Amino acid sequence: MSTRRKSTGLLNFHRPGTWKSDDEQKLTEETRRCLRNLASYRAPKExxxxxxxxxxxxxxxGLFVGRQGDLYVLLNQRSHTLRSYAGDTSLPGGKxxxxxxxxxxxxxxxxxxEIGLPLDKRKVPLLxxxxxxxxGNASVVTPVVVLILDxxxxxxxxGAEVESLFSHPLKGFLDTEAPFPHEPHLNEVPYYSYNDISWMPAGRRIPIRMHRFxxxxxxxxxxxxxxxTAAxxxxxASxxxxxxxDFDVIAPGQPTMIDRIDYVLHNDPKFLKAKEDEESERRSSKRHRHRIRGKL
Incomplete structure (x- = not known):
């Protein structure tokens, strides 16, 4: 007769709460707090x-617990054959x-x-x-944070999309010092740096800070x-x-992310055209349904 494994530990940290990790004892107290913080987060309606x-x-x-009990994130190198952002370091995702x-x-x-991560929410629950x-003024992208338990x-x-897969300490995105030893030839290159680029809504020059790790x-x-990806x-991590x-996230005078999104939604021709096309498609679909009902 099979016995059901008792569900404890990580049930406190995620939804839906049905998986037990054999590595639970490796979690540091800091990692436990981090998982609780993420699991309790809800993006404000505004x-x-x-x-x-x-x-x-x-x-x-995709977060997972490393050998020392701390949190890491999975990152991938995009294929060099892709038409956009070829070879860049990124997170799995798409339209x-x-x-x-x-x-x-x-x-x-x-x-x-892209990377074969199972769809099973018991093995990869939502945080x-x-x-x-x-x-890039082209897409509105939503990050979905999960915990890889298995x-x-x-x-x-x-291979057509991903060149390689690797991990990085989550805490490293809050620090200016490297969370790992520098390679000798990179000793003169700072782990963290930034540059302020210009966003040009309606011809105005507005600074946007781009971070680099x-x-x-x-x-x-x-x-x-x-x-x-860095943002x-x-x-x-925050x-x-x-x-x-340990650094300033935004440049002086930089608008909030939601202000930038609102601007493109109401002013950018690409977004306006996409909205118009979808509304036209919905109207066409509605008329088609009405015609079908009329024939029944």
């Missing part, structure tokens, strides 16, 4: 926005598709397609869904964590550790 489907995307922030029932479904589907981020999982990389794998051709990871980074 920070939520719904963009047209063709301009919406999701990324999956919303019609078959996706939710933004969580989008993130999970993309992670399954939280963050507020959206504007990426230590036996092995990645299955989609070394991965410790630059000698192997892995690019630093930069731009939108999302700073936010995830929620988890409940503290601000």
């Amino acid at each position: 920070l939520r926005r719904k963009a047209p489907r063709t301009r919406s995307a999701a990324v999956l922030v 919303v598709e019609e078959k996706d029932r939710s933004i969580e479904d989008t993130a999970r589907r993309e992670a399954f397609e 939280c869904i963050l507020e959206p981020f504007l990426i 230590p036996t999982l092995r990645p299955v990389l989609n 070394l991965t410790g794998r630059e000698a192997g051709g892995i690019k630093p964590v930069y731009g939108g 999302m990871m700073i936010r995830v 929620i988890a550790f409940r503290r601000s980074p």
Whole structure:
């Protein structure tokens, strides 16, 4: 007769709470607090926005507990054959598709397609869904944070999209000092740096701070964590550790992320066209349904 494993420990840290990790004893007290903080996070309603489907995307922030009990995030190197952001360090993710029932479904589907991460929510339960981020004035991207519980999982990389997969300490996105020893030839290169680029809404020049973190794998051709991926990871780490980074997150005069999203939703031709197309599609679909009913 089979016996059911008693559910304890990590049940306190995630939803839906049906998986027991054999590595539970390795969790540090700090990691326990981080998981509780993430599991209890709900994006404030005033920070939520719904963009047209063709301009919406999701990324999956896959966290797991390392050998010393601390938290790491899975990152991937994009394939060098991709048309956009080739070779960049990123999170698994992509555009919303019609078959996706939710933004969580989008993130999970993309992670399954890119790196083979199981769709089973018992092995990879949801921790939280963050507020959206504007990426490159082209997409509104929502980070979905999950906890990878099954230590036996092995990645299955989609070579057309992903070159390699690696991890990075979550706390490293709050610090200016490297969480790992520097490679000798990189001793003169700072672990953390930033540059302020110009956002040009309506011809105005507004600063936007872009953060950059070394991965410790630059000698192997892995690019630093930069731009939108860095911004999302700073936010995830800030929620988890409940503290601000050791650096200024935004530039003087920089608008909030939600202000930038609101601007493109109401002013950017790409977003306006996408909204118009979706409304036209809904009207056409509604007329078609009415015709079908009339024939019955």
